[in-house]
Amino acid sequence: MARNGILVDYQYCTGCYSCEIACQSEQDLYLGQWGVKVLQNGPWPVKDTTGNETDKYVYDFIPSFTLQCNLCPERTAKGKKPSCVHHCQADIMRYGPVEELVKVLEQKPWQYLWVPPQG
Numbered sequence: 001m002a003r004n005g006i007l008v009d010y011q012y013c014t015g016c017y018s019c020e021i022a023c024q025s026e027q028d029l030y031l032g033q034w035g036v037k038v039l040q041n042g043p044w045p046v047k048d049t050t051g052n053e054t055d056k057y058v059y060d061f062i063p064s065f066t067l068q069c070n071l072c073p074e075r076t077a078k079g080k081k082p083s084c085v086h087h088c089q090a091d092i093m094r095y096g097p098v099e100e101l102v103k104v105l106e107q108k109p110w111q112y113l114w115v116p117p118q119g
Helices: 018-027 083-087 098-107
Strands: 004-008 036-047 053-065 093-097 112-114
Touching: 004 053, 004 098, 018 036, 018 083, 083 093, 093 098, 098 112
Parallel strands: none
Antiparallel strands: 004 093, 004 112, 036 053
């Protein structure tokens, strides 16, 4: 049986936190527990073409999976996507066999692959 995982193209994460909320609801997690937690990196000032800082700032948002993530086996057994993938508003998450996701990752390394530990 093929191992499955989630490929995250975090370059386009908008920080909407839909994946966090969907996971907490699906897994019935307590407050302060996450299967996926969106981390905020930044803010950094934006520089203009001359190298001077402007009054604008940028952030990166990175969905980070925890050991609470089990890829929603009840959903995936029915042919559905894990809850976080299904509810991702920016459509930056892909679920599937690791072998297929690695091929996509090789085309664009600015992503990461989450494969939960077995057992």
